Amino acid sequence: MTAFARRARASAGRLHPELSLVSYTLLGHLEERGGCRATDLAAHYALDKSTVSRQVSALEGAGLIERRSDPQDQRVQVLHLTAAGKEILAQVTASRRVAFRERLAGWPEEDLRRFAGYLQRYNAAGGGLDPEPEPDPGTAPEPRPAPSRA
Numbered sequence: 237m238t239a240f241a242r243r244a245r246a247s248a249g250r251l252h253p254e255l256s257l258v259s260y261t262l263l264g265h266l267e268e269r270g271g272c273r274a275t276d277l278a279a280h281y282a283l284d285k286s287t288v289s290r291q292v293s294a295l296e297g298a299g300l301i302e303r304r305s306d307p308q309d310q311r312v313q314v315l316h317l318t319a320a321g322k323e324i325l326a327q328v329t330a331s332r333r334v335a336f337r338e339r340l341a342g343w344p345e346e347d348l349r350r351f352a353g354y355l356q357r358y359n360a361a362g363g364g365l366d367p368e369p370e371p372d373p374g375t376a377p378e379p380r381p382a383p384s385r386a
Contacts, residue, residue, distance in 0.1 A: 255328055258291055273314055302316055
């Protein structure tokens with residue numbers, strides 16, 4: 237598991253110099269949710285609010301996210317991806333998918349299904365994170381980055 241985490245952190249820097257694994261994970265969450273508050277990010281990933289605050293500041297400074305007032309409560313600031321954030325996230329996601337496909341290319345279909353099932357089981361046992369939907373049993377699942385607790 238340590239080697240897996242170390243490889244994930246190292247690959248994030250190679251894919252895009254501005255995007256750490258934590259940054260990539262937060263951008264992906266914002267895209268999936270259509271935006272959310274920084275406190276929601278902290279709660280979802282069990283991160284300290286100060287850690288999320290630093291990441292959010294860096295992502296804002298890079299022009300990858302922006303704050304918008306919540307239309308239902310003007311006191312609340314919701315984080316959203318900018319056009320540049322969406323573009324970089326798409327580039328990094330595409331690069332990660334290529335890397336996953338290359339690494340798993342020789343695996344038999346049944347091994348891929350078992351591996352995906354084991355990863356889901358492992359992630360579900362971690363608690364605190366939203367469970368992922370079950371993959372369609374007729375297709376190999378699309379690999380997804382693991383959330384960081386850094």
